[in-house]
Each structure stands twice: as C-alpha cells, then as structure tokens.
Amino acid sequence: MKNTRTIARTVGGLMLAAFLLYGIGSSVALAATNGVLMISGVIMMLLNSVAVIVIGILLVPILRPHAPAVAVVYLTARLFEGVFLAAGALFLLRGSAHMNFLAYSVAMAGLSIGSLVFCVALYRSRLVPRFLSVWGFVGYASFATGCILELSGVAGVGIISTVPGGLFELFFAVWLITRGFRSSVGFAAEARI
Known part of the structure; x- marks a missing residue:
C-alpha cells in the first residue's frame, strides 16, 4: 500500500x-535569440521526454493487476510520446519549428489514443473516482481528434482540443499527489456496506 502511495505521488x-x-x-x-537559450529550452523539453516515459514505467505495476494489456498499451503510448517529443526538440536545434510542431502533434495523438484505454481501465478498476476517468476519456478523445485534424491540415483545432485533456492532467496530477489511488481492499469493504 505504501509503495502504491509513493508511486501515485511520484x-x-x-x-x-x-x-x-x-x-x-x-x-x-x-x-530564443541566442544558442544558450535555445539549448536551455531544448534540455527542458528533453527532460520532459524522460518524465513522460518514467510515468508510463511507474504505472505498469499499478495497472497490471487490473488490466495487464492496458499496462503495456499505456507504457507504449508514453514511450511513443517521449520519443516523438524528444525528436521535435532536436528538430528545434536544427531550426525546424515546423518539424517540431509535427512531432508534437504525432506524439500527442499517440498519447491520447493510448490514454483512452488507460481511462477505461481506471473506470473499471475504480483506482480513482469514476468522474475522473470519464473526464480523462473525454479530454483525451478531444485531444486525439484535434491532433488528427491538425495533422490533416485543419489549422488551429489542436490548441482548442487540448483544454479538456490538459485540465484533466493537471487535476489528475494533484489528485494523485493528495489522494493517490484507491486500494482494492477499500473496494471490498465498500461493496459489503
């Protein structure tokens, strides 16, 4: 239980x-107007890639008992996101903002599609309250649609479509830090009441 709490906070x-x-x-x-700022920004973007991959790794033992296949899908989605965001950051070093945007859109589409099954697993397992799972599903569906439309040439929808999913991720992060995941022991007790 303590390990689950630590994972949730992390x-x-x-x-x-x-x-x-x-x-x-x-x-x-x-x-950036100089190389130092450019490199500083790119380093932060690369650290983001490390963070999103670690999120996927840490959630495998949480998801595996409830949905083993989803644990693999979600880890794959986070790896996909991290690799494409890192590639986009490196494109910025080469002066290609367009390729960075393209890599970002592909990364977010992949993450969003993988996160749909993640939210379904959260809903079924009740690891978090169901309203959070539904909010996440709607947010990621919106984000996936916006990214796919953006990649198809419909400019501007990607930014608008990020709002529900972005707000979910912020709220979900705070929820995990403050409340963590529900335990299966708690569900058994709730079911008897």
Missing part, C-alpha cells in the same frame, strides 16, 4: 513537472 509530481518542462522549454526554445 506520477503526480512527474505529470506536473512534465507540463512545466515542456511548456516553458518549448516557449524558451522557440523564442
């Missing part, structure tokens, strides 16, 4: 850190 902290690392890092790298 995942929540990493989700918040990833948000800041990518958001600030990409803003700095895209606005």
Whole structure:
C-alpha cells in the first residue's frame, strides 16, 4: 500500500513537472535569440521526454493487476510520446519549428489514443473516482481528434482540443499527489456496506 502511495505521488509530481518542462522549454526554445537559450529550452523539453516515459514505467505495476494489456498499451503510448517529443526538440536545434510542431502533434495523438484505454481501465478498476476517468476519456478523445485534424491540415483545432485533456492532467496530477489511488481492499469493504 505504501509503495502504491509513493508511486501515485511520484506520477503526480512527474505529470506536473512534465507540463512545466515542456511548456516553458518549448516557449524558451522557440523564442530564443541566442544558442544558450535555445539549448536551455531544448534540455527542458528533453527532460520532459524522460518524465513522460518514467510515468508510463511507474504505472505498469499499478495497472497490471487490473488490466495487464492496458499496462503495456499505456507504457507504449508514453514511450511513443517521449520519443516523438524528444525528436521535435532536436528538430528545434536544427531550426525546424515546423518539424517540431509535427512531432508534437504525432506524439500527442499517440498519447491520447493510448490514454483512452488507460481511462477505461481506471473506470473499471475504480483506482480513482469514476468522474475522473470519464473526464480523462473525454479530454483525451478531444485531444486525439484535434491532433488528427491538425495533422490533416485543419489549422488551429489542436490548441482548442487540448483544454479538456490538459485540465484533466493537471487535476489528475494533484489528485494523485493528495489522494493517490484507491486500494482494492477499500473496494471490498465498500461493496459489503
């Protein structure tokens, strides 16, 4: 139980850190007027990639008892996201903001699709309250749709589609830090009452 609590807090902290690392890092790298700022921003973006991959790794033992296949799918989605975001960061070093945007859109589409099954597993397992699982599913579905439309040439929808999923990830991260995952022991007690 204590290990689960530690994992929840770590995942929540990493989700918040990833948000800041990518958001600030990409803003700095895209606005950089010198090499030092560019490299600083890219390093933050690469640290984000490490954070999102670690999130996937840490959630495997949490998901595996409830949904073994989903644990693998979610880890794969996080690996996919991390690799494409890192590639996008490296494209910025080569001066290609367009390729960075393309890599970001592909990464977010992959993460969103993988996160749909993650939210279904959260809903079924009741590791978190069901309203969170539903919110996450709606947010990731919106994000996936926006990214796919953006990749298809419909400009501007990607940013709008991030709002529900982005707010979910922030709230979910805070939830994990403060409340963690529900234990299966607690469910057995609730079911008897």
